Amino acid sequence: MAIKLVRIDFRLIHGQVITKWVRTVGANLILIVNDDLFNDKFMFDIYKMSAPTGIKVDVMTKDAFADAWKTNQFESDNVMILLKSVKDAYYLYKQDVVFDELQIGGLGGGPGRKVVFGPITLDKTDVEQLDEISNSNTKVYFHQVPEDPSADYQKIIIKHNF
């Protein structure tokens, strides 16, 4: 499966993704895995037109993605997968979708959320779920934009008390 990048980003397709990541990883398909967006054609059309020219955009529900993953349906494309939350990544993990790498690129502020790396925040539940994911065979790391440094999940978590 030619998965170039799996990124958790609460803004889904936006400035950092369209100007930097798509080109950096050489993706020709941005696949958004999000149940709400799957049911909101108007919003999906907005994200779809936001992508750079020549880049395909598709949306799938979490369950449909887990099925597609098991039957290896992404071979012909270089795919960049976007997830909106840690919760969604964890749901997939529980469906036996184990990515080689999981990039945490953007998670915003809110009650109970702590800034851990750049403007990226986590809460207690995120940490519990990411701990489990990173203890499997997935390399979890923080990385906002390609030019900025990335950081290993475990190293960052040690610095913060959750």
Added chain:
Amino acid sequence: MFKKILIGTHGYFGEELLKSAEMIIGKIENVSVFSLAPTMSFEEYKKSVEDNLIQTNKYLCLVDLFGGTPCSTFLSLSRDYDLCVLTGLNLPLVIEAISMLENLNSEDLVDHLLEVYKESGKNATKILSEGR
């Protein structure tokens, strides 16, 4: 006619741009700026904009980056509100939009602004060397 201009940008570019415009054309009214802070979610940003919208008004929205969060947010609000979203925000555009807001109907203003865009990018060095 557009009732108001809404500016949406990554960070505080829009607020500073408005100050720059005021240096040139003086005190500005009828413009609201919505700055997207790094930790703000799409939903939070959308709410900050929507709290200032009235359904009966027509708005001209100027945003910085095609496909960026301010752009997507205003487009998403166009489902429920009368908005026209233009991307590629710059100083000449803001000045012209404000100056002509009450002089042109919405369609003509948008056409006019698209011309302003094209005219605002010039190779000034080349023009000087060609003696114009």
